[in-house]
Amino acid sequence: MRVLLFGRLGDVAGWxxxxxxxxxxxxxxxxxxxxxxxxxxxxxxxxxxVQAAIDKVIVRxxxxxAAGAEVAFLAPMSxx
Amino acid sequence: xxxxxxxxxEPGALLTGFCAGRSQTxxxxxxxxxxxxxxxxxxxxxxxxxxxEAEIGRIAEAARTRFSLHDLMIIxxxxxxxxxxxIVFVATAAAHRREAFEAADHLMDYLKSRAPFWKxxxxxxxxxxxxxxxxxxxxxxxxD
Numbered sequence: 702m703r704v705l706l707f708g709r710l711g712d713v714a715g716w717x718x719x720x721x722x723x724x725x726x727x728x729x730x731x732x733x734x735x736x737x738x739x740x741x742x743x744x745x746x747x748x749x750x751v752q753a754a755i756d757k758v759i760v761r762x763x764x765x766x767a768a769g770a771e772v773a774f775l776a777p778m779s780x781x
Numbered sequence: 782x783x784x785x786x787x788x789x790x791e792p793g794a795l796l797t798g799f800c801a802g803r804s805q806t807x808x809x810x811x812x813x814x815x816x817x818x819x820x821x822x823x824x825x826x827x828x829x830x831x832x833x834e835a836e837i838g839r840i841a842e843a844a845r846t847r848f849s850l851h852d853l854m855i856i857x858x859x860x861x862x863x864x865x866x867x868i869v870f871v872a873t874a875a876a877h878r879r880e881a882f883e884a885a886d887h888l889m890d891y892l893k894s895r896a897p898f899w900k901x902x903x904x905x906x907x908x909x910x911x912x913x914x915x916x917x918x919x920x921x922x923x924x925d
Contacts, residue, residue: 705829707827707829707899708827708899708910709899709910712910754829754832757829757831757832757835773829773832775829775897776899776910777912778895778896778897778898778899778912778913779826779898779899779900779910779911779912779913780892780893780894780895780896780898780900780912780913780917781814781826781857781868781869781892781893781896781898781900
């Protein structure tokens with residue numbers, strides 16, 4: 702599973718793209734896994750205005766993840 | 782046409798091309814946004830490839846219907862942008878000038894506040910991520 706970070710989230714993590722194998726089965730499980738490895742990033746993912754997208758579609762709340770999914774965490778957007 | 786690109790571009794040639802071969806269009810309006818200097822040494826603009834174009838596409842299609850546009854063009858820089866360089870080019874074509882003016886104004890207000898970009902200013906005292914200003918939000922809300 703490919704995980705992408707945008708905006709300030711990439712700075713917090715020190716990476717902008719990473720493959721997670723084996724793939725967590727849900728967005729909640731992915732966030733929990735990330736927070737266990739990197740508590741600062743885990744907290745940043747829960748900050749106000751941060752959104753998640755699965756295969757380029759914004760999702761709210763928890764969602765199931767297919768093994769080949771692309772998950773993106775989007776920091777608050779700046780506009781153009 | 783909607784395009785994100787890392788390379789600098791010359792807007793005059795784009796406008797000439799956009800105007801060419803139109804027999805039904807009575808008005809073309811263009812807007813060119815430049816990267817403002819001052820305390821900024823460079824801008825860094827991040828997009829989510831595929832997602833950002835799709836969101837801008839939705840904004841563009843809504844504008845096309847709302848203002849009865851014949852055509853529109855949005856070219857946006859991403860990556861590293863120096864002060865004085867063109868960051869965005871918008872052109873609209875319509876039968877009459879009012880629709881073309883309003884559509885360009887509307888598109889820019891929406892791009893400034895609702896397009897999925899992440900923008901970082903690099904200056905002499907470091908870098909910071911920026912978010913739309915109150916004014917940007919208020920400008921976009923005029924069209925609600």
